[in-house]
């Protein structure tokens with residue numbers, strides 16, 4: 259990899275639903291003066307309906323196909339800040355294209371910190387609906403196995419202020435860019 263290419267790579271945020279990918283991604287993009295793209299939002303724009311309606315009327319399969327197509331297309335670009343949906347990394351092709359083209363940042367959260375957020379996010383996350391707390395916990399840990407094996411950098415985000423979190427991600431990125439340039 260050339261020196262300039264690391265700095266130019268996209269940054270992709272991954273992690274469980276409600277971990278803060280959209281919130282943190284937007285803040286990081288602003289701090290780095292880069293474009294921010296939220297894949298869930300792009301899918302909603304394409305179908306002109308919110309995600310629960312897409313799942314109910316078009317189906318999860320079509321949603322996952324659209325998710326893959328959008329991410330694959332975006333990974334041809336550089337310098338983007340991209341927040342993917344919580345289920346994107348379940349698809350092997352998405353993992354592969356993101357890990358090879360971009361810096362993948364895993365936003366890690368503990369179950370204890372996350373479970374308090376459930377009531378505020380459940381209405382817009384169909385994957386969480388109709389499940390018991392035990393089933394959601396099992397999904398949380400099953401997904402964690404995927405995230406924790408497929409990233410370049412990670413940060414524990416359980417009880418942090420969002421702006422401080424974004425700032426420390428920016429500092430981590432800048433440090434790694436500088437280290438590569440002085441090699």
Ligand SMILES: Nc1ncnc2c1ncn2[C@@H]1O[C@H](COP(=O)(O)OP(=O)(O)OP(=O)(O)O)[C@@H](O)[C@H]1O
Nearest residue numbers: 274275276277278279280281282343344375418420
């Ligand atoms: N560190 C935090 N502290 C408190 N609340 C937070 C934090 N991070 C996110 N939230 C809140 O949790 C909710 C979900 O955050 P966000 O939409 O950024 O998650 P996400 O990771 O993008 O989820 P999804 O995978 O479903 O897109 C938002 O209402 C947000 O305000």
Ligand SMILES: O=C(O)C1=C[C@@H](O)[C@@H](O)[C@H](O)C1
Nearest residue numbers: 275298343344345383384385
């Ligand atoms: O984790 C998931 O499977 C999902 C997460 C959200 O970001 C959306 O992409 C959708 O609600 C599915």
Ligand SMILES: [Mg+2]
Nearest residue numbers: 279280298341
């Ligand atoms: Mg999001």
